[in-house]
Amino acid sequence: MGVAPGTGLAQGNVNLYRFVLDVDVPESPALVALDETPTHVLLGAAPKPLMVTVLASRTPASLRPGIGLDVAPYFLFGGGIRDLTGYRSGSVAGRLMRVLIKTTLSVAAVPDVAAPDAWRVGFGLRTTFHDPHDPVLNSPLPEQVAEALASHGVAPPGDTEEDVSERGVDLSPLFAEALRTMRARGDIQVSAGWGVSARVEGDVLKAEGLTDTRHTFWVTGQSALGPRFDVLATVQGLDVWGSERALRVGAGVQRKTSRADFRAELAFDGTDERLHPAVALDVKLRGCTSLIAALAAVPGTEARTLRAQVQLRGYFAWCR
Numbered sequence: 465m466g467v468a469p470g471t472g473l474a475q476g477n478v479n480l481y482r483f484v485l486d487v488d489v490p491e492s493p494a495l496v497a498l499d500e501t502p503t504h505v506l507l508g509a510a511p512k513p514l515m516v517t518v519l520a521s522r523t524p525a526s527l528r529p530g531i532g533l534d535v536a537p538y539f540l541f542g543g544g545i546r547d548l549t550g551y552r553s554g555s556v557a558g559r560l561m562r563v564l565i566k567t568t569l570s571v572a573a574v575p576d577v578a579a580p581d582a583w584r585v586g587f588g589l590r591t592t593f594h595d596p597h598d599p600v601l602n603s604p605l606p607e608q609v610a611e612a613l614a615s616h617g618v619a620p621p622g623d624t625e626e627d628v629s630e631r632g633v634d635l636s637p638l639f640a641e642a643l644r645t646m647r648a649r650g651d652i653q654v655s656a657g658w659g660v661s662a663r664v665e666g667d668v669l670k671a672e673g674l675t676d677t678r679h680t681f682w683v684t685g686q687s688a689l690g691p692r693f694d695v696l697a698t699v700q701g702l703d704v705w706g707s708e709r710a711l712r713v714g715a716g717v718q719r720k721t722s723r724a725d726f727r728a729e730l731a732f733d734g735t736d737e738r739l740h741p742a743v744a745l746d747v748k749l750r751g752c753t754s755l756i757a758a759l760a761a762v763p764g765t766e767a768r769t770l771r772a773q774v775q776l777r778g779y780f781a782w783c784r
Contacts, residue, residue: 478606480551480565481513481544481626483599485643486781488686488725489746489754490655492517492532493588494572496700497659497680500530500586502758502773503742504731505698505716508653508686510592511568513539515779522772523762525577532572532586538565539780545623552601562601567591576663588659596651597688605642609635629784636784644691652687678703686718694718696727702735710734712763716742723748733763752783 488509491501500521517532538544543565550558570588599605609628610620616633629635658681662674682700689695700712714731725746732739742760749755756775761768 494570497586530574590657
């Protein structure tokens with residue numbers, strides 16, 4: 465597992481956040497807790513270390529905005545500097561370190577349609593347990609970037625530098641090749657998360673200020689069957705410690721292009737014991753931003769109801 469380390473670089477430190485690829489941005493775990501994701505089948509890819517989401521959801525009965533913030537604590541406190549050999553280690557300590565680095569915390573809020581003048585807030589935690597598409601772990605990208613800078617007479621970046629794009633060397637071909645290499649590996653990315661949502665009323669500093677609390681757990685996988693085709697699967701427990709606990713299972717496909725990804729899915733929801741389809745288009749915008757437009761059947765309603773949702777997301781990655 466991993467690549468053969470280079471002679472010089474692999475014995476020293478590297479900043480992991482220089483090598484975050486601009487691909488497969490997963491859903492905010494806090495929005496999963498609020499059941500406000502574009503689709504019900506979730507991506508299994510590793511999270512970005514920082515992401516902001518602004519959304520608007522429309523059903524026949526309501527229109528509501530929302531916002532979410534995701535951050536990796538490891539990123540927040542400047543923990544991206546790691547020994548490359550240690551990061552690539554197959555030991556238990558090495559594996560646990562990679563899981564820790566790919567753990568994100570999330571908070572989000574949307575208006576509560578069931579209670580006027582109230583909001584629902586969500587908190588979430590998500591991590592990736594198996595990530596064969598990690599370019600630091602499974603490609604020579606760190607060594608290649610160091611060699612490209614050295615060949616142009618550019619001084620090595622300091623350990624704390626997370627962006628090496630402004631050094632007069634075009635590194636885009638190296639990142640594009642790393643992305644192709646990772647996609648060609650296939651294999652399954654596996655992630656899991658927990659989230660809790662609650663209605664905020666009155667004084668949020670008191671216990672009675674938070675009501676209708678619901679917990680959710682999920683495991684999701686994403687397998688690349690080709691350079692531009694993924695299969696997705698999600699198992700999610702809904703309201704797991706409440707009276708309305710139910711299970712949601714679903715599968716979907718993702719067709720990738722250079723500018724947009726298309727997803728289609730079918731999920732079975734135990735709250736109403738029905739199948740719910742959904743489709744989404746994720747369009748890459750300038751820089752590290754993307755726009756998702758989705759149409760999904762809403763579980764739990766007596767009559768069939770569709771929800772249209774738009775999400776605008778900005779995130780931290782190598783984006784060119």
